[in-house]
Amino acid sequence: MSGPSSDNGPIEYVGKTDRRAKKTAPTAASPEPSADTAPAAGKAQPARFGWLWSVGLLVGIAGQIVAYVAFHEDVRAAALSFACDVSACSAAGMTTAGWLVIAAPAAILVGTSQFMSKLAKPGRVALGASALLVGMVSTTFIPGRGQDLLDLLDGPGSNVVADGILWGFGTAGAVLVFRIALFFVACKIPAVERRHNMVALVGAVVLIVGALPVAIAKSDPTWVRAAEIFPPVLTMNGDTLTRVAADDQRGCDGVLPDDALLNRRNCYLTVRAEFTTDDSDAVVTFRAVLYSDEETADEVRAGLPDRLTPVGVTGSTITVLSTTYSWVLVGAAKHTDGHGIATDERPWVLWPLRQVNYHFIGVQAGIFIDPDPTDEIRPRTP
Numbered sequence: 001m002s003g004p005s006s007d008n009g010p011i012e013y014v015g016k017t018d019r020r021a022k023k024t025a026p027t028a029a030s031p032e033p034s035a036d037t038a039p040a041a042g043k044a045q046p047a048r049f050g051w052l053w054s055v056g057l058l059v060g061i062a063g064q065i066v067a068y069v070a071f072h073e074d075v076r077a078a079a080l081s082f083a084c085d086v087s088a089c090s091a092a093g094m095t096t097a098g099w100l101v102i103a104a105p106a107a108i109l110v111g112t113s114q115f116m117s118k119l120a121k122p123g124r125v126a127l128g129a130s131a132l133l134v135g136m137v138s139t140t141f142i143p144g145r146g147q148d149l150l151d152l153l154d155g156p157g158s159n160v161v162a163d164g165i166l167w168g169f170g171t172a173g174a175v176l177v178f179r180i181a182l183f184f185v186a187c188k189i190p191a192v193e194r195r196h197n198m199v200a201l202v203g204a205v206v207l208i209v210g211a212l213p214v215a216i217a218k219s220d221p222t223w224v225r226a227a228e229i230f231p232p233v234l235t236m237n238g239d240t241l242t243r244v245a246a247d248d249q250r251g252c253d254g255v256l257p258d259d260a261l262l263n264r265r266n267c268y269l270t271v272r273a274e275f276t277t278d279d280s281d282a283v284v285t286f287r288a289v290l291y292s293d294e295e296t297a298d299e300v301r302a303g304l305p306d307r308l309t310p311v312g313v314t315g316s317t318i319t320v321l322s323t324t325y326s327w328v329l330v331g332a333a334k335h336t337d338g339h340g341i342a343t344d345e346r347p348w349v350l351w352p353l354r355q356v357n358y359h360f361i362g363v364q365a366g367i368f369i370d371p372d373p374t375d376e377i378r379p380r381t382p
Contacts, residue, residue: 072139072140073140075137075140076140076141076152077154077155077292077293079097079137079140080097080153080154080155080157080158080161081155081292083096083097083157083161084155084156084157084268084292085266085268088224088250088268088269089156089157089222089224089268089269089290090222090224090225091157091160091216091219091220091221091222092216092219093157094156094157094160094161094164094219094222095160095161095163095164095167095212095215095216095219096164096212096216097161097164098160098161098162098163098164098165098166098167098168099164099165099167099168099171099211099212099215100164100168101137101138101141101161101164101165101168102138102165102168102169102171102172103168103171103172103208103211103212104134104138105131105134105135105138106168106171106172106175106204106208107204107205107208108127108130108131108134108135109131110175110200110201110204110205111127112127112128112131114197114200114201115127116128140152141153141165149162149165149166150162154293155292155293155326156222156224156268156290156292156326157222157224159220159222160219160220160221160222163215163218163219163220164215164219167211167212167214167215167218168211170211171207171208171211174207174211175203175204175207175208178200178203178204178207179200179204182196182199182200182203223363223364224248224268224269224271224290225248225271226246226247226248226271226272226273227246228363229271229273229359229360229363230243230246230273230356230359230360231243234275234355234356234359236355236358236359236370236371237355237370237371237373237379239277239278239279239352239355239379240277240278241275241276241277241278241284241352241355241356242275242276242277242278243273243274243275244274244275244276245272245273245274246272246273246274247272248269248270248271248272249269249270249272250268250269251263251267251268251269251270252267252269252270252289254311255270255287255289255310255311255330256304256308256310256311256330257308257309257311261300261303261304261305262289262300262304262328264299264300264303265291265292265296265299265300266291266292267289267290267291267300268290268291268292269289269290270287270288270289270290271286271287271288271290272286272287273286273356274286275352275356276336276352277351277352277355279348279351279352279379279380279381280348280349280351280352280379280380280381281335281336281337282333282334282335282336282348282349282350282351282352282353283333283334283335283336284331284332284333284352284353284356285310285312285313285331285332285333285334286329286330286331286332286353286356286357286360287310287329287330287331288327288328288329288330288360289327289328289330290326290327291326291327291328292326293326294323294325294326296326297323297325297326297327297328298323300328301321301322301323301328304321304328306321307319308321308330309332310330310332313332313334314338315334315335315337315338315339316334316335316338316339316340316341317332317333317334317338318332318333318334318341318346318349318350319331319332320332320333320350320353320357322357324357324360324361324364325364325365327360327364329357329360331353331356331357332353333349333350333352333353334349335349347376347377347378348378348379348380350377351377351378351379351380354371354377355370355371358370358371
């Protein structure tokens with residue numbers, strides 16, 4: 001009997017099999033490249049061009065600084081004009097605009113401190129650029145040395161905007177005090193410390209948002225509404241003028257037969273009023289159209305032709321066109337029944353219109369003066 005072949009013995013077979021396996025099996029140290037393990041060329045692109053984000057941010061910052069230095073007055077005027085246009089110069093709208101001058105950068109500052117570290121790089125860049133832009137707009141409302149806040153603000157509702165800014169400063173101060181107090185409380189109470197960020201965020205939001213309704217409730221009128229400007233009865237020079245109609249509207253359509261005359265520049269709103277007087281049978285129709293500034297109002301007035309009659313006025317009428325501050329005034333006077341106005345009647349027919357104009361100007365200026373009854377335009381009954 002012959003012995004078992006070397007190829008068939010169990011020990012030799014297992015040993016050979018193991019050696020073959022070692023030769024043919026891939027080692028863990030040098031795996032074969034595959035589609036899953038092969039490096040993706042596209043993944044290196046962001047790292048290669050990531051420096052562009054930093055360059056873009058620097059260029060953006062430099063551009064905003066240059067724009068601020070060159071156009072800060074225009075930026076401030078545009079912000080006020082936008083607020084007046086959107087809100088029709090209401091007390092609530094202009095107070096909110098002033099409040100946002102401080103509250104908006106304060107809110108962004110709080111948001112930045114809470115979320116900046118949690119954002120990806122594009123998000124951090126966008127948040128930083130937004131914070132810079134809002135902050136630069138807000139700084140155009142900060143007075144410099146020897147200036148008062150009202151020195152920077154001009155146009156309709158500027159006093160109310162100033163009040164809103166002061167409320168915004170108060171809100172920012174309250175948030176700062178809250179954050180300081182929260183820090184000391186968190187040092188003593190572990191439960192507060194664990195939820196510090198959430199408590200800080202919620203508290204800041206409550207303080208910032210909660211101040212706005214109070215600011216609006218405490219704000220003064222903007223004196224651009226008919227009911228604010230004209231009381232039901234005016235007493236001037238011993239005469240009693242009775243208001244028979246008063247309203248206001250957005251824009252200036254329907255004031256003159258050709259709407260394009262007043263719409264050549266953006267008009268915010270129109271105040272309307274009608275009065276009778278106990279001095280005579282004269283009736284006054286008054287229209288006041290609000291623009292962004294005095295220069296715009298003067299430009300629009302210069303383009304109005306003479307001998308215009310306001311829409312809705314019939315009969316023999318005398319029309320007077322003028323400006324005061326950022327308003328274009330369109331006034332008409334006539335007899336109650338619309339009959340012709342004789343030459344000797346002209347002074348006293350125009351007299352109540354002059355009184356209404358003086359009252360309107362007094363409201364805008366804050367100084368009330370009765371017209372001189374001995375001038376060319378005078379009352380029927382001295």
